[in-house]
Amino acid sequence: MGRELSSLRQPGRQIAIFTTASLPWLTGTSVNATLRAAYLAKICANSKVTLVLPWLGQDQKEVFPSNLRFDSPEQQEAYVRNWVEKRVSFRSDYKIRFYAARFASFLGSVFPVGDITKSIPDEEADVAVLEEPEHLTWFHHGQRWTDAFKHVVGVIHTNYVDYIRRGGGRAASMSVGYLNRRVCCIHCHKVIKLSDAVQSLPRQVTCFVHGVPPPFLEVGRQSAKPAPPGQPRFSKGAYFVGKIMWPKGFTEMLDMLSQHKRSTGKALPIDAFGSGADFEEIRSRAEEQELQMTFPGRQDHLDDSIRPYRVLVNPSMSDVVATTSCEALAMGKWLVCAEHPSNQFFKAFQNALIYKDAEEFSEHLSHAMANDPHPLSEDDLGRLSWEQATERFLDAAEITPSEWPSGIGALNDTVQWHMYNASIGLEVLRQAVGAGINTGKQPASVTDYDPQEYERLKNGEYHQKLGYPEPRLL
Structure with a gap:
């Protein structure tokens, strides 16, 4: 050229x-x-x-x-x-x-x-x-x-x-x-x-x-609507979805969950969806530390079984920008993630709770488990869309x-x-x-x-x- x-x-x-x-x-x-x-x-x-x-x-x-x-x-x-x-x-x-x-x-x-x-x-x-x-x-x-x-x-x-x-x-x-x-x-x-x-x-x-594809954005629009009387907007707590590998931040997450359990006497429950080379080792480590973690296996992020969760926990600092974090925000969920350049894009979103240390991780996750996320604005949904991403x-x-x-x-x-x-x-x-x-x-x-x-x-x-x-x- x-x-x-x-x-x-x-x-x-x-x-x-x-x-x-x-x-x-x-x-x-x-x-x-x-x-x-x-x-x-x-x-x-x-x-x-x-x-x-x-x-x-x-x-x-x-x-x-x-x-x-x-x-x-x-x-x-x-x-x-x-x-x-x-x-x-x-x-x-x-x-x-x-x-x-x-x-x-x-x-x-x-x-x-x-x-x-x-x-x-x-x-x-x-x-x-x-x-x-x-x-x-x-x-x-x-x-x-x-x-x-x-x-x-x-x-x-x-x-x-x-x-x-x-x-x-x-x-x-x-x-x-x-x-x-x-x-x-x-x-x-x-x-x-x-x-x-x-x-x-x-x-x-x-x-x-x-x-983020339109179905995720549509889930976000639906989740912003008031729930029927007597029903919660979200019926489940925290989850992870992605590769079950140590580089995805599992070392840090297990350590922070253990510290939370020691300081409060209570374990924070998390369901980790996915598979990977370190699956058995990570699951065994979680069991040894008596953490309240389950490992249901692979699942599409759009699957009906994941929609009721209110907060995605993504401790990874090896991602450039995590696709699953974008999807969770688009679905109207809380995102708990680390202070890191890979998460810079998410700072503009109210539902992104960014922690600097184990204490903040514990505070943010506890807050997210007890409170509903903020409804997404159309501007937020636009920034997450593939149309705007393609123009960028x-x-x-x-x-x-x-x-x-x-x-x-x-x-x-x-x-x-x-x-x-x-x-x-x-x-x-x-x-x-x-x-x-x-x-x-x-x-x-x-x-x-x-x-x-x-x-x-x-x-x-x-x-x-x-x-x-x-x-x-x-």
């Missing part, structure tokens, strides 16, 4: 949205990327929008609910479209494509297989929106994104530096922070941070560009003539890319850093890659596929 103004509002743009997760996995990167595609297609009616999702094949069982499996990308596409239609009040004209992917259990994440820039034909390669650009490019070997597309904007969803710090220590987190800056600089013309909870990145702008995204994604990389800067990025691309293409290195076996090779189709190949190799079976005899004990 050169050094001219590049705006996604310009008619005729072809916008491809690449994401690291797909429905029915109810995670922020799957939900928000899918809704962004739907609303961009609606608001930018003179442009073409394509949503590009990971196809997991046999790895579906690792992340999808137990009753949901897809035999083909077409089946999963039908599920995604049906999910969207239930959550928006319009039919949106966007395409869905898939790329081959695998689930890395030791990282709890989905990673691409092959060069996924090839998912979009050359004649359609105009704008690329990379949902989690660092995640999509850590192991990327192939065409540089800014060479494949005219306008590349990354949206940072996850505070990976904090995740790594908690699990791997300071040195590992510093390394990941450096790596994130490198890959974002190499592959993005612009980076949108949802909040300043994440590290500083090249060509960044901070703007909350996510919203279009503004933030714009590249002015002065924002394009300079000649020296562009040359430096090119040199960095050649070095990185050459090294990450080495199979030995790829396996050493967790990219998986043969994931740098381009599959003939999205369904050709077998994500279980790595497990078979570990079990001594892979060599048989190559024609070697069956191993025998001597």
Whole structure:
């Protein structure tokens, strides 16, 4: 596009949205990327929008609910479209494509297989929106994104530096922070941070560009109405919904609940909906501390079983901005969350109770359990809507003539890319850093890659596929 103004509002743009997760996995990167595609297609009616999702094949069982499996990308596409239609009040004209992917259990994440820039034909390669650009490019070997597309904007969803710090220590987190800056600089013309909870990145702008689907807003409007005589507006207390993992703030929450119990002699009851790698460990810790917590399993935030709750407790400080917190506010509930840059957006809402320490946590949660939330105004509902979020995204994604990389800067990025691309293409290195076996090779189709190949190799079976005899004990 050169050094001219590049705006996604310009008619005729072809916008491809690449994401690291797909429905029915109810995670922020799957939900928000899918809704962004739907609303961009609606608001930018003179442009073409394509949503590009990971196809997991046999790895579906690792992340999808137990009753949901897809035999083909077409089946999963039908599920995604049906999910969207239930959550928006319009039919949106966007395409869905898939790329081959695998689930890395030791990282709890989905990673691409092959060069996924090839998912979009050359004649359609105009704008690329990379949902989690660092995640999509850590192991990327192939065409540089800014060479494949005219306008590349990354949206940072996850505070990976904090995740790594908690699990791997300071040195590992510093390394990941450096790596994130490198890959974002190499592959993005612009980076949108949802909040300043994440590290500083090249060509960044901070703007909350996510919203809440209409059904959540409608629940909020209904909850603001007076309850029938003799009935409460909310019949249940506190809950958490999301991934049951230590980085989601469970260490802090269990400690604060324990402190409240010691100081008052009473346990605050919380129902934690969700699943995750640390589910059993967290549940056991809660039982050991004799906390009044239940773990009912996964549940959609819109499910009827969650609507009666009056307060969402979200202790996480690893999120960039928590989708579930937005949804809870939109539903007219209290939100109890920590003083942290990731929660800056929520300070404008009366129902957000933000604590600085365990004492304030206890005070806010006790207050929320005893009092009804304030009814939401239409201005509040508007700020939470996807319509306004999409307008903010279009503004933030714009590249002015002065924002394009300079000649020296562009040359430096090119040199960095050649070095990185050459090294990450080495199979030995790829396996050493967790990219998986043969994931740098381009599959003939999205369904050709077998994500279980790595497990078979570990079990001594892979060599048989190559024609070697069956191993025998001597």
